Amino acid sequence: MTAVTASTCRGRPSGGLPAEVTSFVGRRHEVAEVKQLLSASRVVTLTGVGGVGKTRLALRVGVEVRRAFRDGVWLVELGALDCPAMLDQVVTEALEIRDHTGDPPMRVLTRFLRDKQLLLILDNCEHMVGDCAVLAEALLKAAPDLRVLATSRQALGIAGEQAVSVAPLPLPGREEPRPPLDALVRQDAVRLFVERARAVLPSFEITEDNRDVVTRIVRRLDGLPLGIELAAVRLRALSAEELLQRLDDRFRLLTAGSRAVLPRHQTLRALIDWSYTLCLDHERLLWQRASVFAGGLDLEAAEAVCSGDGIAREDVIDLVIGLVDKSVLMREGHPGGVRYRMLETLRQYGRQRLADSGAEAELQTRHRRYYRDLAARARAEVFxxxxxxxxxxxxxxxxxxxxxxxxxxxxxxxxxxxxxxAGDLLYHWITSYYLGEGRDWLRRALSADAASRGAPEPVRGRALWAASWLAVIQADIPAATAMLEEARRLGEGAGDEAVLAYVALFSGMVAMCEGRTPAAIELYRDALARHRRTGDPAGIALSLIRLTLAHSFSGDSSRAVAAGEESLSVCEAHGDAWHKAYTMMALGVEVWRQGDLARATELETESLTFNRVMGDRLGAGLNIEVLAWIAAGQGRSQRAARLLGVLEGMWTSVGAPLSGYGHLIRYHEECRAALREELGETAFEAALRRGARMPTEEALAYALGEEGRAEQAGREEPAAAPLTRREKEIAELVAQGLTNKEIAASLVIAQRTAEGHVEHIMTKLGFTSRAQIAVWVGEQARADGQDGLS
Structure with missing residues (x-):
């Protein structure tokens, strides 16, 4: 049997915090103050104007206090959220809670957090400060060991809150005689300007000749980090003197602005206005159009949505490079390719420009059509x-x-x-942390369509059976039954075999949940026959997986194994990995039941390896369940009890034990009772607690039997060769197959410079070919992704 692999990894590094992509400058006093306040108060809010660095300060504090919070530090990014009603759901998703109960998100959150020692960073609360205040207060009341660190342009205004006003970076004084040059360079605002300037102009230095100009630049920018960073990048094209001259001109144009607006707001607006005017006409147009995206975009999306009406599709890449060069877009590398992100302040500015142009409605239409088509393409590739x-x-x-x-x-x-x-995104809802949200989107869309009757019957039928699957996973059997009945009526009326096939499949799941195994088997057989007639390999695999489990549960081993092996063949013939992992889980249950513990371990371990990489908590939980039963059968009672303890925390995060596979609870309870009797109450409970306290990644390694090897590898593995940020960026481009000329064009550097970087990378890593660099980048991406699982 071939190993299950995944081409991409889920999760974020540092247990809920994104990696820092630029250096953190200064703020030592503020970091110390916020850490001290967090030790004494349960909620601290960082306030200040846009662009002052509240988010960076919060993330730095989070990194430094991470060890003090047993259950981690978690970032909830709210800048892209426009709907306050989604706030509870967004926090649930940021904590990577898979809710299978169907409970309201707030109830899910309070249940999950009540025994957690955790720091929650709520970033960019200003546009929904009241809703954030209500949320924070409710969570703090429910979870005694929770701390909240918020960033906002105003305080939340809740009891016990400590507000910290984040000021701009300290500026050079005007004292005479002037401080020595090395003292000036240590000033935070000057140091930030120099570091960001060197990112675009490596030769940049503070000298006696330019010190006064640089000092005046950071003063004119009021020490605002965003302003300094946006200005420093202009040194690619301007001298420091030219930069200062243009700053002065721009600010004078805005002196007649409203006195009711804070001066720093005027300064930031002026700076963004100035950045906008420095862009080429088509770059400004792309800035406006790119602001319609929420949370970033890739090049394909930019070409599809932003081209036309003045921008040729083939010109989009050059315009994107121009906006990256001007720090309007930020380039981010991902295992799946490069994405671009816009600071929220800049996105809001572009969105206002777009609205003023009268083109906002058209761009929203393009945006939603593109992502509707993307969802349809994903559905076509689901198997x-x-x-x-x-x-x-x-x-x-x-x-x-x-x-x-x-x-x-x-x-x-x-x-x-x-x-x-919403129906096309079914697998996205199931394989990610969005099951509850997906069910809500389907509910809202079904309700709206019932009023307007805008969807063709096959589309409504598909949405109904998709929503019924989510309801089954959440153990909401009455809702699933009602939706399946409506889908059946639609399918029979239209003679839609595909809809009827899935109705039979999920009706079988309902029957299994209700203890009607013979009826479930007949429904699964009906589903399988219909899926074969329609030629739907995903439906065939799902039906066979469920037949494997149902035949096993009824004691029909030969049919269970036959169904499982056929499902494996179907998956392998199509190159499918996700359904294959669940097939191996189901086969592992039957092989365990037959007493072949070695083979069962092999199946569950291979399945768990895939689910671990995918971040599929439900799949991993099922694997660990079977591995616990196997360990008990091998006489490894302590290991079995610890794995059951691991499951207590894992099923809590999922929302319900054995969601969608409730008939297996019998085996769970039998295993638990046998271990309690064998170990005794005290030893059994101690082993459970030990397993429940294990961090997720450590628990997964333990379930896979890797804990010893991992520790040994940690002692023996040499440190990775240190690459600079620029070298890592170029290594990623090499891995994507770009030539030195293409790398130079992408980064807007000389080809000779790109060649030199590639040579340095190979020297540092001890490589002799570009192919070796590509392999190394892939290994680093997989390692980073696994480190980020939690």
């Missing part, structure tokens, strides 16, 4: 070799998918498109 790559891509596009769905639902007579899109 095959590109499946996992699509799972990762949809994960990265989640904010845009959400915005598109909301736009479709908000557009009269377009509810059918919303319904089709």
């Amino acid at each position: 095959g070799p590109h499946q996992v790559a699509w799972f990762g891509r949809l994960q990265r596009e989640h904010h845009n998918l959400r915005a598109a769905l909301d736009s479709w639902l908000s557009t009269p007579a377009q509810t059918g498109a919303a319904l089709g899109m």
Whole structure:
């Protein structure tokens, strides 16, 4: 049997915090102050104007206090969220809680957090400060060991809150005699300017000749980090003197602005206005159009949505490079490719310019159509070799998918498109942390479509059976039954074999949940026959997986194994990995039941290896369940009890034990009772607690039997060769197959410079070919992704 692999990894590094991509400058006093306040107060809010560095300060504090919080430090990014009603759900997703209960998100959150020692960073609260205040207060009351660190332009205004006003970076004084040059360079504002200037002009230095000009630049920018960073990048094209001259001119134009607005707000607006005017006409147009994206975009999306009406598709890449060069767009490398992100302040500025131009509605239409089509393409690839790559891509596009769905639902007579899109994203809802949200989108779209009847019957039928699967996973059997009955009526009326096949499949799952195993088997057989007639390999695999489990549960081993082996053949013939992992889980249950513990271990371990990389908590939980039963059968009682302890925390995060596989609870309870009797109450409970306290990655390694090897590898593995940020960026481009000339064009550097970087990379890593660099980049991406699982 071939190993299950995944081409992309989920999760974030540092247990919920993104990696820092630029150096953190200064703020030592503020970091110390916020850390001290967090030790004494349960909620601290960093306030200040846009661009002052509240987010960077919060993230730095989070990194430094991480060890003090047993359950981690978690970032909730709210800048791209426009709908306050989604706030609870967004926090749930940021904590990577998979809710299978169907409970309201707030109830899920309070239940999950009540025994957690955790720091929650709520970033960019200003546009929904009241809702954030209500949320924070409710969570703090429910979870005694929770701390909240918020960033906002105003305090939340809740009891016990400590507000810290984040000031601009300290500026050089005007004292005479002037301080020595080395003292000037240590000033935070000057140091930030120099570091960011060197990123675009490596030869830049503070000298006696330019010190006064640099001092005046950072003063004119009021020490605002965003302003300094946006200005420093202009040194690629301007001298420091030219930069200062243009800053002065621009600010004088705005002296007649409203005195009711804080001066720093005027300064930031002036700086962004100035950055906008420095762009070429087509770059400004792309800036406006790119602001319609939520949470970032890739080049394909930029070409599809932003081209036309003045921008040729083939020119988009050059315009993107121009905006990256001007720090309007930020380039981010991902295992699936390069993405671009705009600072929220700049995105809001571009969105206002877009609205003023009268083109906002047209761009929203393009945006939602693009993501509707993207969802349809993902559905077409749901069973095959590109499946996992699509799972990762949809994960990265989640904010845009959400915005598109909301736009479709908000557009009269377009509810059918919303319904089709929500149904097409079924596997995204199941394989990510968005099951509850996906069910809500389907519920809203089904309700809207019932009123307008805008969707064709096959689309509504598909949405109904998709929503029923989510309801089954959440153990909401009455809702699933009602939706399946409506889908059945639609399928029979239209003679739609595909809809009837899935109705039979999920009706079988309902029957298994209700203890009607013979009826379930007949329904699964009906589903399998229909899926074979329609030629749907995903439906065939799902039916065979469920037949494997049902035959096993009824004691029919030969049919269970036959169904499982056929499912493996179907998956392998199509290059599918996700369904294959679940097939191996199901086969592992039957092989364990037969007493072949070695083979069962092999199946569950291979399945768990895939689910670990995918971040599929439900799949991993099922694997660990079977591995616990296997360990008990091998007489490894302590290991079995610890694995059951691991499951207590894992099933809590998922939302319900054995969600969608409730008939297996019998084996769980039998194993638990046998271990309690064998170990005794005290030893059994101690082993459970030990397993429940294990961090997720450590628990997964323990379940896979890797804990000893991992520790040994940690002692023996040499440190990775240190690459600079620029070298890592170039290494990623090499891995993507770019030539030195193409790398130079992408980064807007000389080809000779690119060649020199590649040579340095090979020297540092001890490599002799570009192919070795590509392999190394892939290994680093996989390692980073696994480190980020939590």
